Amino acid sequence: MEFIRLNNITYGFAKDFKHNQKIRASFNSLTEAVFDFSLENWYHDGLWGDYYIPYSLLHNDKIVSNVSISKIEFDIEGERKSGIQIGTVMTDEKYRNRGLNKYLMEKIMHEWKDSTDFVYLFANDSVLDFYPKFGFKVVEEYQHSKIVDKHSASSVWKKLNMEDPADVTFLMERIKNSNPIAKISMRSNVSLIMFYCNWFKKNSIYYIEELDAIAIADFENDTVYLDDIFSNNPVTIDNVVLSMSDKRIQRVILGFTPLNDEGFEKQLLKGTDTLFVLKDTFEFFANKHWMFPVLSHA
Known part of the structure; x- marks a missing residue:
């Protein structure tokens, strides 16, 4: 495990740890606390594939913050495109407002933004000011x-x-x-x-x-x-x-x-999570009156 220091606190960094039972259990504990679901059955059913990669920070051997990516291929009006969807963004209540998600987002953007056709995510109303800091722009969806x-x-x-x-x-x-x-x-x-x-x-x-x-x-x-x-x-x-x-x-x-x-x-789709697309590919999605399939949200 790699170790990093943020605000005078040392955190462990782990990613793509699906086969590590201890870290996976900690990950599932946090998803249950924040989102009320667990990926444990998904893992045991053999469905947690290589396309879903969590990036996590640990403190005292416990995951306290996470940002995941999902590598997803789409046919968009007949053309094959590869996308990186950012999701499962979460931080333990006791560790919020310490820049942990910011660190993970920057790490992911550095690693992925130049190796895919587009990067996107869905965000609820409480974090709409967070993602533009990383170059994301809102795209309207239509139902x-x-x-x-x-x-x-x-x-x-x-x-x-x-x-x-x-x-x-x-x-x-x-x-x-x-x-x-x-x-x-x-x-x-x-x-x-x-x-x-x-x-x-x-x-x-x-x-x-x-x-x-x-x-x-x-x-x-x-x-x-x-x-x-x-x-x-x-x-x-x-x-x-x-x-x-x-x-x-x-x-x-x-x-x-x-x-x-x-x-x-x-x-215009209202009352649901807001779609953000990295600004480099914003024009591809703007004014198209599209929506991403609801079953593709990760």
């Missing part, structure tokens, strides 16, 4: 929605069971081989999507037999929130929504930007 004017409520669909190994394997294979349906489409990252499917979206995964497609969706009153569709064959969003909607569903709101946005309304 697509439309009125559901037909109803079918196909009876040939079922909820997948994330406790059933066969269903899990089926889902992972379908994610791996799916056709893009979004203008910004995350590729080759089954692990991140499975993090959501094993945790926050565990009860929101549906297989539509007649379309041979899997949809990640939540139903709330008269609205279906459609986060993603995984199909080996071309499938339309309208057909997926039609198959899942009964008469109570009046509207669909997408968690991605559709490849074909004909018939969709788009509105």
Whole structure:
């Protein structure tokens, strides 16, 4: 382990420590305290791959601050791009306001900003002044929605069971081989999507037999929130929504930007985390009326 000194205190520095049980346990303790989740099951399921790398500072053998990077490939309007997403930014309450996250951010920026197509992150309202210090600029995101004017409520669909190994394997294979349906489409990252499917979206995964497609969706009153569709064959969003909607569903709101946005309304996305992109690639994303897929947030 490397040691560094900040404000007259010596900290240990560790990164990419997923196979170190002691450090990983400390990392999970901090994620549980700050974000109310743990990556332990994700690790044991073999899903914590090389693309997710935490950078952490330790004091008294305990992780007290962390900034992680996720290496993610996207197809953006048909062109393959590599991105570095910064996330899991956290500091133990007792160690805040000491410049620990600043040190880790500077280390990451030095290491990665010139070796990828773009660097980006999502931030909540409490830290909007922090990231511009490192050259990040706010990019507005737009969400697509439309009125559901037909109803079918196909009876040939079922909820997948994330406790059933066969269903899990089926889902992972379908994610791996799916056709893009979004203008910004995350590729080759089954692990991140499975993090959501094993945790926050565990009860929101549906297989539509007649379309041979899997949809990640939540139903709330008269609205279906459609986060993603995984199909080996071309499938339309309208057909997926039609198959899942009964008469109570009046509207669909997408968690991605559709490849074909004909018939969709788009509105400035508000009330969620703010997208920041490193200023060197800001113009590529500005004024595009896109949104990053919700299941690609790390």
